[in-house]
Amino acid sequence: MSSPAGNLLKIDFKKVDWQEELSNNVTTLDELNEFLPLSGEEQKSLEEVVERHPMNIPRYYLSLIDPNDPEDPIRKLAMPSADELVVAGSMGETTQDPYGDDKHDKGNGILHKYPYSALIVATEYCAMYCRHCFRKRMVGLPNKQTVESFNNAAKYIAEHKEITNVILSGGDPLMLPTPILKQMLDTLRDIDHINYIRIATRVPVVFPMRLFDKELLSYLKEFNREKAVYVPTHFNHNREITSVATDAVQALREAGITVNNQAVFLRGVNDSPDALEDLMNGLVRIGVNPYYLYQCMPVSRVRHHFQVPLKEGIDIVNEAKSRLDGYAKRFKFIMGHDIGKIEICGRDGNKLVMNQIHSRPDHPEEASKVLIRELTDNAGWFDDLPE
Numbered sequence: 001m002s003s004p005a006g007n008l009l010k011i012d013f014k015k016v017d018w019q020e021e022l023s024n025n026v027t028t029l030d031e032l033n034e035f036l037p038l039s040g041e042e043q044k045s046l047e048e049v050v051e052r053h054p055m056n057i058p059r060y061y062l063s064l065i066d067p068n069d070p071e072d073p074i075r076k077l078a079m080p081s082a083d084e085l086v087v088a089g090s091m092g093e094t095t096q097d098p099y100g101d102d103k104h105d106k107g108n109g110i111l112h113k114y115p116y117s118a119l120i121v122a123t124e125y126c127a128m129y130c131r132h133c134f135r136k137r138m139v140g141l142p143n144k145q146t147v148e149s150f151n152n153a154a155k156y157i158a159e160h161k162e163i164t165n166v167i168l169s170g171g172d173p174l175m176l177p178t179p180i181l182k183q184m185l186d187t188l189r190d191i192d193h194i195n196y197i198r199i200a201t202r203v204p205v206v207f208p209m210r211l212f213d214k215e216l217l218s219y220l221k222e223f224n225r226e227k228a229v230y231v232p233t234h235f236n237h238n239r240e241i242t243s244v245a246t247d248a249v250q251a252l253r254e255a256g257i258t259v260n261n262q263a264v265f266l267r268g269v270n271d272s273p274d275a276l277e278d279l280m281n282g283l284v285r286i287g288v289n290p291y292y293l294y295q296c297m298p299v300s301r302v303r304h305h306f307q308v309p310l311k312e313g314i315d316i317v318n319e320a321k322s323r324l325d326g327y328a329k330r331f332k333f334i335m336g337h338d339i340g341k342i343e344i345c346g347r348d349g350n351k352l353v354m355n356q357i358h359s360r361p362d363h364p365e366e367a368s369k370v371l372i373r374e375l376t377d378n379a380g381w382f383d384d385l386p387e
């Protein structure tokens, strides 16, 4: 007799209608229980978790989970865990907003941190609510940071001629209906000082069927002829690089779009040289550029179970890099800090060597600054490192 988990494997996800499929997402613990049986105790503790941080798992992504392996990395990315109840645990203090989004919020969904880039929070909805998300405080929840009037957001961008590129982000902007996305992009295309657009999306990884929408892809292809479109995406594990995901990436590449990967370094998911080596080689194989590997931020309800100490982390990353060819090791190991992005370059004994790769508008002296800090065994974030 076939099981619900076994039945998922029979679905041809290359042929489903994306909007219809979205309505099949698993959003309650009772539904999840059918695929990944939960003990009574587990169900009880997870109820508290999903009340705070909703669950949303596409059937496609669920089909990638090994139901017999409680330590499965794909499961950890999708399924709520009682560890999410820990606000500040063994790794130390946490915050809701490590990247300083709130400080740079210009209202109406615009985050403007560096002069040249503006980010528009296009929606709070995602195809999946990743358990390690650094915007956990807002994804899937009512909030004041999502754009209310796109025309007013475009007006802000038009008035700030120093902005050369716009990031459509969220949530996941590709969850918006195609006609709405087209309207947004049409408006941005008409702003002369915008050189290129980024569409930040995890859809190729968690809900690739969105990219089989011919109307969207032919529009992006046409748009890309006038202004370049880049897609920063977010593969964390080699097992996410399936044949369906490969087809979705291929659809973007056929539209002339460059796809860059921004992985997050996560305990139990990709915290070994082998896992990173397989991920980066897998990305290059399908034409995705390894771009960033983010150190997991000190996000409340994420840090305790997902963050890897920097000392251990830099050794893992360097070991992986030593095995990779030049294209596969192009990624930077990064802390997305409030003061700007900080590249973690390497360590010399107990000294961690870093390079700040952006500066804030009021601190121009910080651009390209080399930072050296004492490395302790348990430090997981820049602020943990003594000067």
Ligand code: SF4
Pocket (backbone or CB within 6 Å): 125, 126, 127, 128, 129, 130, 132, 133, 134, 135, 139, 170, 171, 172, 201, 202
């Ligand atoms: S798709 Fe991105 S924004 Fe949405 S939950 Fe996942 S990591 Fe967060």
